[in-house]
Amino acid sequence: MSTASIRFHPEGPGGAGLEDWGALPAEALESGEGRQRGRYFFQDERLGLSAGVWDCTPFVGRMGPHGNNELMLLLEGEVTIEPEAGEAVTVRAGEAFYLPKGLRVRWRQPGRVRKYFVIFDGPADAPAPATVPPLRIDPAAALAPSTPPAADTLFGPVPSQQGKAAFIDATGQFTIGVWETTPYHRRPVPFPRYELMHVLDGGVTVRGADGTAESYGPGDTFFVARGMVGDFEVRQGLRKIYAIFIEKPAA
Template sequence: MAGPTIHRFEANGPGGKGLEDWGDIPVASLVSGTPHQNGHSYVNDETLGFKAGVWDCTAMTGKMEPYPCHEFMVVLEGSVTMIEENGRETTVKAGESFILPKGLVCQWKQPGYIRKFYVIWDDPGGAAPKDAKALKVLKPDPKGKLEPAAATAPELLLSGNPVQHSHDWFTDPTGQWSVGVWDSTAYHRKAMPFPRYELMSLLEGAVTITDDKGQVHRFKAGDSFFIEQGAVADFKTDGYVRKFYCIFQPKKAAAKSEAAE
């Protein structure tokens, strides 16, 4: 059985072989449209209620109802307008990202075909937000202001100390699932088991990762990739790097985590 690994997210699934037929969206959840969907899950842990992959779908308008999970999405093609219960509308187009918190009352209005990368956590425990009325659609600003991040421990480095910044755009009520933007000057971290599940979508720069099997993974701006918790690999930037991140760190593992990329 294969252990934890690194996935390059591709719009057409692994190796560009195409997506699996996921059937029609149930009529009961729709206002209009006869949407048909396809997808591929790179990661799917039903016990944790966590999955990540690529999905596409034809036009539809869904019902106004509470969103069933926490979800971070990177739109690859098409657009969608999210309408909140208070009438606020947010349109997200190809090349943009957005976050839907679990429990947000909203309507999905998609005028045509759409394709996206996604990271979902349905939080089986159902933790309630501190203020449900404060929930809203979030569009992280890739160029927004960042705050200084905790320094990577020197014993984990094969390079000098980098200067790093980050900003969390959303964290779920339990603190296990978060989305934000992070940047760093050049650095090289030693090979170690990765302490969390993380999708990274590179905005600037390039990254080279070598896993414990000797396979070299290279990613550049515009690429998205996912590292599974426990995957053993190093992490080397070719210079300055900036990324979106979507992190899931189950509580049972959080206490053992190192503050490292």
């Protein structure tokens, strides 16, 4: 196991299995029982930031308003999200979507659903979105050039990188999007942010300062916490969906 990254597994950390998280509150349900199971891969209550795996039996329920900002990667099943104002969106296994804090929706899942998630609670007074965003992440979204890492942080040449943010929360701390890079090899440094990464194409090897390493390819999901020390090596390019949290100092 790498000390510089946290690999996600559908059965929780190390594949050890999921815990019983109980049923959804009866007042939130229109039909079904909504029996939940899950495990956390990362949780920081001070930041209001968590990442994990969740599954649940069929149910129809209302989220009004949704209590946090959340990126979800659907592993099994399908979900239809029906905003109070806006078109319904159906998401199936293999797709990614998000819900902003404050959005009022009906959630319909006809069968069992399993997902990876990363959640940022956000402040209690965060405003609801003025309009309904697209919700589903487009993995083939057109990207724009982004700033590459500085040459002195790399082994070898500076890569070409580009990305596109699909969502930024009201505080500007939590961002979801798609990003890609040409090959590069970054020197071991403390990671400057919290980030979930889901590999779409290509791959990356993350090595810890103690020599442990994890290699991630298409379909793999992992998390890197701020301060983890490791080097990133992308040999044949990388395209990913990401969720980034960068804490802003209190005013």
